[in-house]
Amino acid sequence: MLIFYAMTTSKYAVIIMSVLIIVRCIRSMLSERYEAEIWSYVYRGDEAIPVYHWENLIGRSLSADIRIDNRSMSRVHAVLVRSDKGEWRIFDIFSKGGVWVNGMKVGPLGTRIHSGDSINLAGNFLRFLDINRYHRSLLEAQRTQAGLAVEPSITLVYLTVFELFLMVEHMCTAESEFVKPICLAFLGLICLEWLCYHLMRFINRSGFEVETLAFYLTALGMSVAATSTPEDMFKQLLLTIVGVALFLLNGWWFRSLKRTSSLRVPMGILAILLLGVNVLTSEAVFGARNWLEFGGYSFQPSEFVKVFYIFAGASTLDRLYRTNELFSFIGFSAICVVAMALIGDFGTALIFFVSFLVISxxxxGSIATVLLAVSGAGLASVLAVTIKPYIAQRFAIWGHVWEDIYDKGYQQTRAMSAAASGGLFGKGAGQGWLKDIFAANTDMVFALVSEDLGMIVGMCMVLAVLALAFFAVRSAQHARSAYYAIAACTAMSMLLVQLSLNVFGSLDILPFTGVTFPFVSRGGSSLLSCWMLMAFVKSADNRKNASFAVKTAEYAGIYEDELDEFDEEDIE
Amino acid sequence: MKKIRNRSVSLLLIAFLVICGMIVYVLRYVDDGRDWALYFSRSNSGSTGQLLDRNGVMLAYFSGFENRFADDATTRKANYHVTGDYWNRTGNGFLAEYWDEAMGFDIITGTTQEKHSQMRLNIDSTLNNIMYKHLSVLEIPLEEGESLTELPFEPHTVHQWRVAVDAEGNVIAESEKDVLIANSWDRPRFCNSAMMVCNYRTGELLGMISLPTVDPADSETPPAEGAYINRCLSASFTPGSVFKLVTAAATIENTEQLSDKRYYCEDEYYIAGVPIVCMHSHYNQTFEKAMANSCNVAFAQMAVKLGQDTMVKYVRQYGFLDKQSLDGIPTVAGSYPTEFVGDPELGWSGIGQSTDLVCPYAMLRFVCAIANDGVLLEPKMIDDGKAPRAERFMEAGTAKKLREMMSYNVSYSYGGEDTFPGLNMCAKTGTAEIGDGDTHAWFVGFLDDEEHPYAFVTMVERGGGGLYVAGNTTSRILQEYIANSEGADE
Structure with a gap:
């Protein structure tokens, strides 16, 4: 009887907490004030134009950051760029009229400019004024600190309560030998998130929504593990710890734009190498050959290639205009997609393809390029289907799964049945039957969660990822560098496509491709790569003192990384 | 950067598609979630359901692990068209739907709530069993070439009349004569049948049977052809003379000085050169006698006099042209010539031939309304405690006149107490010609008895004579049912 009450209370508490967590995170991420940073001013006559980014396009075009509507200007004329160290450079991007700084013509490698310098853009004169430390701290003080409207620690308390109730549910239903490991894993997860939170507070960062949502999804993943593979709880916790560590490491790396963008080529090469090894050496496991054995551990290289792909694919604004790298990027993407197809992992190939569309x-900004790519891919897939008819078979069942419930529609029909039988509130963690069906904890995880925890939690799971995507778009509006904006948006588009293929594939709304749900599906490589992708989202979060992956102005107006330099200057 | 900012909106497009996908899922869940859930999740639910008749006899029981029907094979077969089956082969969807409901699926809780539900029906399985006993006799197939068999009742005599007329055709003498109703039955084949009994004062549907039927617990024996069709609801038949009640109702409401009206019949009557044929010459007859004689000539004349528009108006008003619904189970619509057909065809349509088709359920509603002073209590099969929908179906005066005429039919033509001992019967027979020499036997009416206010429709497909086959069988069924229920009361 006690167990029954504990179970019922926990069941509804988990749902209420889920909704609260999602609502609080969405409110915090999407409705908190989010002012732009101002990095310097450009004066045109008496008019002061604030410079909002580290990379700014100057030109006649409507979408130029600094717009000078004069026929002598080119549409895209010059790029004004700030470095990590606060040094400003201006580049002439093949303008008709040319650029001069203090009367000196700017060459293709750009010219360093200082406060007070005069810039001549084809006869249009601008004066550049950097802001001083005092001014910067004034501006910074005017911005809204993240986490003031919706206190992140309270959301985290809700998350902890959510996890505790989930743990209680599993304690009621798990076999006695697994109760201890399940409890320890959940408690470990709770410790980890509070540790992470205090670390952020310690370094004076108050934006914790991205982490909260990632931890929320990870906790659901923990619940899926407790349901389907309770013998692996410690492994799951260990993987989570490694994932969070990689997240912090990645985020720390992103603090310096120079450091980050310097990894582009190495990461691209690493991606191709990893995929090459995968194509050549791996053996088919359950259809797709996307597993690689390494020192007793098997992992999915394609999951890590996702991260490398974004590293290599994102670009700063000045590079976009100064060099024509699009074709080498298309080549690189094609290699990735073809490698995935060779491996037989069509789901991941599709994820890469959509990410490629977003990046390119x-x-x-060219819809023509996108259309070209889509039609090219369409042609390629027609070709693939003609050469390998078994691919077509997989798609033929799409929309007709109930006509073949014992073979091709086996997994989907069971997923739909289980998901529907849970109703809105679910049967209770570990109470469903879907867990015994093959791949329930990976490819059909949405159905597994819907059956056990109810459709509301299932929806929260999807909403969490959607919220992160909206937040990435919002952050991209204020990102310092195009690199961060592109990287964050691409990371989220990957996760969204992955989510769509997972959820809608198992529910027969899309063809069933067998990819994982971000964070929730079982699978170490997937969990690690999802945490790493979160670092990209953090790197674009420019709210005041929000993200550890973004350097912040101290009260003296000095950016954290400039501190050493500042001391030296002071002594001089 | 503004360019990049604007382009980041492309991610919103993907997000939008994801939201659309979720909406599609939710809509599909609302629509089909029940089917999905019950397909595989049923055996994981602890819910159970029971379908009981009005006396608490179990007609169907189901849980996650088993489906059971009544223990006794006759009860299973006699009630098959009431319960249907889990596979919804009868198409009435009744049990299948209740089963889904009882298994505890709803959109909010899925199948997580364990339910133990019971549904009580107005149906009396005893009555269905009695109907099965008497009607299934007609089902027995005969050997090749064999064509004569005995009907399951004792031979008896009924009064009939011989009429003498003078040179002008006026009736000058009417003499009674006893005529033997033999029990020999000239039917070369197996007869399908349908019968319903309804309490016209409360709207409770007490019995419904359609033969041939199926034993839902017997998966070995292949069912007879057409056994899954419920002939009461899902089929319509040529009504023949029972349709004269409709023509009579229209005539009552549209004729002045009806009591002074006389209808003359001499075997044949020509409308625009086309003959309408009668069994006998009835000579000059009143409206009531025309009905008791079931005089084709008289009713063909009435239909032509009323005109097609008026006939169609009444046929429509009485619901014969529409699909009806018995507790949500749809019935088929009947038919009647609604496009212009000309007087001869109109005459035939007034006596239930032509292209007329009537669903037995529509006929049941009609006789229920006549019996209940023109107010129809829509028949209900499920006992959900709610009062049946009541509507003014026909004028009270019309209903009263029809009741008197139907009572007169019985005493004048059908043998009265001899044929229906102990039953205060009001009825109309029908022997509907279906064009190949065979006839459907109909017997519709009600008991004018406040203790046993039963209205009924009996139809034996290709069964022969309305009175001989359908009438006598109905009589035996109701006698046994009343004796049975009175025995049970004591």
Missing amino acids: FMRS
Whole structure:
């Protein structure tokens, strides 16, 4: 009887907490004030134009950051760039009229400019004024600190309560030998998130929504593990710890734009190498050959290639205009997609393809390029289907799964049945039957969660990822560098496509491709790569003192990384 | 950067598609979630359901692990068209739907709530069993070439009349004569049948049977052809003379000085050169006698006099042209010539031939309304405690006149107490010609008895004569049912 009450209370508490967590995170991320940073001013006559980014396009075009509407200007004329160290440079991007700084013509490698310098853009004169430390701290003080409207620690308390109730549910239903490991894993997860939170507070960062949502999804993943593979709880916790560590490491790396963008080529090469090894050596496991054995551990290289792909694919604004790298990027993407197809992992190939579309659209802004790519891919898939008819078979069942419930529609029909039988509130963690079906904890995880915890939690799971995507778009509006904006948006588009293929594939709204749900599906490589992708989202979060992956102005107006330099200057 | 900012909106497009996908899922869940959930999750639910008749006899029981029907094979077969089956082969969807409901699926809780539900029906399985006993006799197939068999009742005599007329055709003498109703039955084949009994004062549907039927617990024997069709609800038949009640109702409401009206019949009557044929010459007859004689000539004349528009108006008003619904189970619509057909065809349509088709359920509603002073209590099969929908179906005066005429039919033509001992019967027979020499036997009416206010429709497909086959069988069924229920009361 006690167990029954504990179970019922926990069941509804988990749902209420889920909704509260999602609502609080969405409110915090999407409705908190989010003012732009101002990095310097450009004076045109008496008019002061604030410079909002580290990379700014000057030109006649409507979408130029500094717009000078004069026929002598080119549409895209010059790029004004700030470095990590606060040094400003101006580049002439093949303008008709040319650029001069203090009367000196700017060459293709750009010219360093200082406060007070005069810039001549084809006869249009601008004066550049950097802001001093005093001014910067004034501006910074005017901005809204993240986490003031919706206190992140309270959300985290809700998350902890959520996890505790989830743990209680599992304690009621798990076999006695697994109760201890399940409890320890949940408690470990709770410790980890509070540790992470205090670390952020310690370094004076108050934006914790991205982490909260990632931890929320990870906790659901922990619940899926407790339901389907309770013998692996410690492994799951260990993986989570490694994932969070990689997240912190990645985020720390992103603090310096120079450091980050310097990894582009190495990461690209690493991606191709990893995929090459995968294509050549791996053996088929359950259809797709996307597993690689390494020192007793098997992992999925394609999951890590996702991260490398973004590293290599994102670009700073000046590079976009100064060099024509789009074609080498298309080549690189094609290699990735073809490698995935060779491996037989069509779901991941599709994820890469959509990410490629997002990156290439963000880089070029050209719908024609996107259409070209889509039609090319369409042609390629027609070709693939003609050569390998078994691919077509997989798609033929799409929309007709109930006609073949014992073979091709086996997993989907069971997923739909289980998901529907849970109703809105679910049967209680570990109470469903879907867990015994093959791949329930990976490819059909949405159904597994819907059956056990109810459709509301299932929806919260999807909403969490959607909220992160909206937040990435919002952050991209204020990102310092195009690199961060592109990277954050691409990371989220990957996760969204992955989510769509997972959820809608198992529910027969899309063809069933067998990819994982971000954070929730079982699978170490997937969990690690999702945490790493979160670092990209953090790197674009420019709210005041929000993200550890973004350097912040101290009260003296000095950026954290400039501190050493500042001391030296002071002594001089 | 503004360019990049604008382009980041492309991510919103993907997010939008994800939201659309979720909406599609939710809509599909609302629509089909029940089917999905019950397909595989049923055996994981601890819910149970029971379908009981009005006396608490179990007609169907189901849980996650088993489906059971009544223990006794006759009860299973006699009630098959009431319960249907889990596979919804009868198409009435009744049990299948209740089963889904009882298994505890709803959109909010899925199948997580364990339910133990019971549904009580107005149906009396005893009555269905009695109907099965008497009607299934007609089902027995005969050997090749064999064509004569005995009907399951004792031969008896009924009064009939011989009429003498003078040179002008006026009736000058009417003499009674006893005529033997033999029990020999000239039917070369197996007869399908349908019968319903309804309490016209409360709207409770007490019995419904359609033969041939199926034993839902017997998966070995292949069912007879057409056994899954419920002939009471899902089929319509040529009504023949029972349709004269409709023509009579229209005539009552549209004729002045009806009591002074006389209808003359001499075997044949020509409308625009086309003959309408009668069994006998009835000569000059009143409206009531025309009905008791079931005189084709008289009713063909009435239909032509009323005109097609008026006939169609009444047929429509009485619901014969529409699909009806018995507790949500749809019935088929009947038919009647609604496009212009000309007087001869109109005459035939007034006596239930032509292209007329009537669903037995529509006929049941009609006789229920006549019996209940023109107010129809829509028949209900499920006992959900709610009062049946009541509507003014026909004028009270019309209903009263029809009741008197139907009572007169019985005493004048059908043998009265001899044929229906102990039953205060009011009825109309029908022997509907279906064009190949065979006839459907109909017997519709009600008991004018406040203790047993039963209205009924009996139809034996290709069964022969309305009175001989359908009438006598109905009589035996109701006698046994009343004796049975009175025995049970004591």
